[in-house]
Amino acid sequence: MTPPSPERVEELRANLAAVHERIARAAADTRRAADEIALVVVTKFFPASDVRLLAGLGITDVGENRHQEAEAKAAECADLGLRWHFIGGLQSNKAAAVARYADVVESVDRPALVPRLARGAADAGRVVDVLLQVSLDPPGRNHRAGADPATLPALADEVARTPELRLRGLMAVAPLDDDPALAFARLAGIRADFLARHPEATLLSAGMSGDLEAAITVGATHVRIGSAVLGSRPGVQ
């Protein structure tokens, strides 16, 4: 393994400081404590050596969106004690494998995934935290990813009665062509209904490099930040 360059360490350190600063300012603006908001650094497309540097800089939670890449990096970094968040579209035939290494699966959006995740968790002898990904696309639009809010109650009940999974909350991505503040305002309403049925599932993963402030305003407990920490992703995204 080539040793990490000192420049890369300093770049990550400076980027992390800037992101923590943005989180602190957004939290203060909404009278929330900054330590209520967890930073998940999205390391997709970046090498395991960067994950290792991030751990050295105090990062405890990392996110990945593609199964093969995530599985390999989690294995390579198994000694670091990180929490791995799976945040990508989940194919049914990969779900069991994801549940063997992911500590949190944030992208559960349909009931068919539930028994498969449960089987992977059981195989690995663990209980996996689950967030339900909810679509913020306006009604009538083709959903790219995420459950239609109307299907959320049934999906939540399904997860809640599965002993290998722990229902922890919701996750969402603001649609590309929408004002994130408006999209996240819809999310806040969806979350209020959800919490009425599942009051213990209080996590809310929302906000990326471009819109973390808007997400914190509506109560995000986790922000998922990639490019603002690691730089722009190599190649296509």
Ligand SMILES: *Cc1c(COP(=O)(O)O)cnc(C)c1O
């Ligand atoms: C890539 C990705 C992120 C991070 O995006 P940035 O804009 O680079 O911060 C967050 N959430 C999901 C679901 C992603 O796929």
